[in-house]
Amino acid sequence: MTKLYSEKQVDQLRAYKRNFNFWLKKSGEPPSIYFEKNSTNTSKRLEQYYKNKGYFNTSVRTSIDTLAPQKVRANYHIETGESFIVDQKIEDIASADLDSIYRKNLEDSHIKEGAVFEVENFDKERDRLVQLFRNNGIENFQQKSIRFKAYLDSLGEDLKIPIGIVIQNEAKREQNKIVEIPYVVQKVNKIKLYIEDPNKAFTAYTDTIQFNSLTILSDGKLNYKPKTLASGVFIKEGLPYSDLDRSNTYRYFSDLRIFKYPNIDFSNDPTDSLGLVSSIYLTPREPFSVGFDLDLSHSNIQFFGISLGSSVISRNVFKGTETLELGLKGTIGASKDVADANDDFFNIFEFGGDLKFRIPRMIFPFNGSLFKNYFEKPSTNIIIGTSFQQNIGLDKQNFVGTLEYQWSKNKTQKYNFKLLDLEFVNNKAVANYFNVYRNSYDRLNSIAQQIRYNSQFVVDDNLVIPEGTTEFINQVIQGETRIEREDQLYRDVRVIQERETRLTSNNLITSSAFSFNRNTQENIFDEDFSQFQLKVVSSGNLLTGLLSLTGKEKNEDQVYEFLDVIPSQFIKTEFNFIKHWSIGKEQVLAMRLFSGIAIPYGNSDNIPFTRSYFAGGSNDNRAWKAYKLGPGVGENSNEFNEANFKIAFNLEYRYTILGPLKGAFFIDAGNIWNALDNIEDPKQRFEGFEDLDEIAIGTGFGLRYDFDYFVFRIDSGFKTYDPSQIKADRWGKQISFRRTVFNIGINYPF
Numbered sequence: 001m002t003k004l005y006s007e008k009q010v011d012q013l014r015a016y017k018r019n020f021n022f023w024l025k026k027s028g029e030p031p032s033i034y035f036e037k038n039s040t041n042t043s044k045r046l047e048q049y050y051k052n053k054g055y056f057n058t059s060v061r062t063s064i065d066t067l068a069p070q071k072v073r074a075n076y077h078i079e080t081g082e083s084f085i086v087d088q089k090i091e092d093i094a095s096a097d098l099d100s101i102y103r104k105n106l107e108d109s110h111i112k113e114g115a116v117f118e119v120e121n122f123d124k125e126r127d128r129l130v131q132l133f134r135n136n137g138i139e140n141f142q143q144k145s146i147r148f149k150a151y152l153d154s155l156g157e158d159l160k161i162p163i164g165i166v167i168q169n170e171a172k173r174e175q176n177k178i179v180e181i182p183y184v185v186q187k188v189n190k191i192k193l194y195i196e197d198p199n200k201a202f203t204a205y206t207d208t209i210q211f212n213s214l215t216i217l218s219d220g221k222l223n224y225k226p227k228t229l230a231s232g233v234f235i236k237e238g239l240p241y242s243d244l245d246r247s248n249t250y251r252y253f254s255d256l257r258i259f260k261y262p263n264i265d266f267s268n269d270p271t272d273s274l275g276l277v278s279s280i281y282l283t284p285r286e287p288f289s290v291g292f293d294l295d296l297s298h299s300n301i302q303f304f305g306i307s308l309g310s311s312v313i314s315r316n317v318f319k320g321t322e323t324l325e326l327g328l329k330g331t332i333g334a335s336k337d338v339a340d341a342n343d344d345f346f347n348i349f350e351f352g353g354d355l356k357f358r359i360p361r362m363i364f365p366f367n368g369s370l371f372k373n374y375f376e377k378p379s380t381n382i383i384i385g386t387s388f389q390q391n392i393g394l395d396k397q398n399f400v401g402t403l404e405y406q407w408s409k410n411k412t413q414k415y416n417f418k419l420l421d422l423e424f425v426n427n428k429a430v431a432n433y434f435n436v437y438r439n440s441y442d443r444l445n446s447i448a449q450q451i452r453y454n455s456q457f458v459v460d461d462n463l464v465i466p467e468g469t470t471e472f473i474n475q476v477i478q479g480e481t482r483i484e485r486e487d488q489l490y491r492d493v494r495v496i497q498e499r500e501t502r503l504t505s506n507n508l509i510t511s512s513a514f515s516f517n518r519n520t521q522e523n524i525f526d527e528d529f530s531q532f533q534l535k536v537v538s539s540g541n542l543l544t545g546l547l548s549l550t551g552k553e554k555n556e557d558q559v560y561e562f563l564d565v566i567p568s569q570f571i572k573t574e575f576n577f578i579k580h581w582s583i584g585k586e587q588v589l590a591m592r593l594f595s596g597i598a599i600p601y602g603n604s605d606n607i608p609f610t611r612s613y614f615a616g617g618s619n620d621n622r623a624w625k626a627y628k629l630g631p632g633v634g635e636n637s638n639e640f641n642e643a644n645f646k647i648a649f650n651l652e653y654r655y656t657i658l659g660p661l662k663g664a665f666f667i668d669a670g671n672i673w674n675a676l677d678n679i680e681d682p683k684q685r686f687e688g689f690e691d692l693d694e695i696a697i698g699t700g701f702g703l704r705y706d707f708d709y710f711v712f713r714i715d716s717g718f719k720t721y722d723p724s725q726i727k728a729d730r731w732g733k734q735i736s737f738r739r740t741v742f743n744i745g746i747n748y749p750f
Contacts, residue, residue: 515533
């Protein structure tokens with residue numbers, strides 16, 4: 001070894017080996033040591049597992065093979081025999097009310113006659129019965145009142161097992177003896193809602209208001225509209241008690257962000273043994289709250305940026321439990337283009353603000369009473385906002401306005417309908433286009449140099465921005481240069497011009513959108529769930545229709561204009577599916593499938609930049625930088641590559657390395673294309689299923705550190721299949737550490 005390396009290098013290699021072995025001992029798992037006792041316990045667990053699955057005659061035999069002096073293999077030989085099945089069910093229900101409820105819901109039972117006897121089904125049936133009884137008036141029902149009996153054949157020869165379902169009365173200790181009290185259905189006789197002064201205890205209430213069946217008590221004058229409070233109470237007078245109504249009431253008042261965590265109690269009505277009194281206690285939050293946040297950023301436009309944001313929330317604005325939130329955010333940064341030492345370091349600026357008014361009910365511009373019974377946890381959101389940029393790109397000004405409705409059908413399904421989603425984008429520094437999109441300028445300038453273009457706006461053989469670039473493009477299009485219309489150079493200039501026109505044009509988007517979200521995740525710790533999202537957007541139909549009805553004439557391009565801006569008209573659909581599988585201790589397999597397309601029509605032949613798709617980046621295909629993948633098999637020569645059709649697929653294996661340090665291996669696939677728009681380049685267009693071979697594939701690995709409140713991650717991506725290369729070089733030719741793409745992100749991408 002000393003012939004290949006110096007003595008110092010050999011010492012370093014030895015030290016590295018020692019340190020690596022020490023790290024393996026510290027972070028890895030110790031080897032498994034065979035103990036006969038552990039083997040016996042494993043046999044017992046295997047036997048019990050199969051018995052729980054209905055194989056009561058299971059036997060497990062163990063044998064040991066010696067593979068080496070200090071290495072053995074344990075073999076477990078399992079014989080299950082035939083499975084036992086459920087025969088008839090014998091019910092013994094002490095309470096008449098419970099028996100009636102039970103009989104009406106037999107079809108939902110998890111214990112079926114003729115089915116395999118599985119212990120898991122009995123656990124499910126117990127949970128079902130508890131939920132069933134507590135949602136049908138039995139407020140005090142306890143799980144321990146349910147027992148199951150299996151009448152096994154003493155010889156174990158009869159595979160059919162009669163099942164006894166025993167539901168006993170409530171057992172209470174009174175005067176040193178146990179007495180049985182039959183469970184009875186109790187109805188809600190009274191509903192009381194208490195508004196607490198946060199500075200006082202629940203002692204004396206000076207204001208009492210009766211609204212329908214709801215009694216509202218407050219310490220001092222009531223600051224809330226009774227109708228608004230009543231709309232959140234799902235508990236109904238005269239109806240049997242229900243756990244579901246109780247939890248819906250709790251969630252409603254919790255989600256308002258007006259009150260602290262509510263408290264809901266039920267007590268027996270002293271005047272009626274079959275009646276209950278519901279008491280709901282609400283403690284208001286402070287009427288105002290203020291928040292601040294600080295962000296440090298780096299991007300391909302900003303070398304360094306500092307953002308300071310603040311938000312002010314006003315609660316119960318019009319005494320209807322509304323919230324009004326004002327958010328402001330300002331950013332100063334240093335541009336990567338700073339070249340003059342005399343310029344200020346912080347030379348770019350952005351400021352924005354938005355105002356969000358949330359009403360916890362549906363407010364329609366028309367009579368919506370017919371729909372009120374179809375919404376649960378409804379809200380109406382009115383949002384207006386604006387942002388201004390200086391020395392950032394094209395110095396974009398953005399104005400937005402939204403009227404949206406949100407509601408849920410149950411715990412897993414949520415809906416969103418944007419009746420009006422208005423966005424106006426005003427690009428102030430259009431003349432700065434070729435300074436921002438340098439790749440387009442370099443290509444245009446190269447063409448001018450090829451034909452030895454000469455003009456007063458050419459300095460040092462380079463086109464002056466914007467005078468020289470504008471003049472050169474116009475002369476090429478008008479046939480005033482050596483470039484003929486049939487030449488490839490003409491088509492290249494035309495593409496550059498069309499992209500400039502598209503990205504510098506002001507946009508007016510007036511759309512409506514509907515989205516549906518189904519998420520089965522129980523909580524943030526649940527890693528075995530699925531999420532399905534569907535979104536449909538329609539833009540420009542109403543405005544262009546009004547312009548047509550009012551007799552507005554089209555311009556020379558045969559499209560409508562409104563306030564000198566061409567309204568965008570398109571339809572957009574998106575599909576997103578996420579699935580997580582828990583495959584072991586702190587091991588998760590996560591998958592995402594996404595597809596979206598935006599189709600222009602009528603008044604538009606392309607999609608606004610803000611509504612287009614891009615590929616690559618820390619939350620997409622991590623083997624490519626953001627905006628650097630696609631469209632199709634194009635050369636990706638633009639700074640921001642985008643298109644109107646996207647397919648993406650991600651698969652990630654996540655595991656724990658040591659404590660909060662996590663690891664991941666991933667496969668990312670996808671691309672973007674132009675489809676049904678004005679882009680004619682066949683390399684960028686999606687023409688059919690044969691173009692699916694243009695889907696790029698990236699693979700890689702990453703590290704994550706869980707800080708409890710957020711997860712910091714860094715991923716390394718490799719271009720495994722690069723469709724932009726010639727077909728012979730697409731697979732694996734781009735894999736090397738030199739070409740590794742590093743991505744930094746916060747929290748998991750899906």
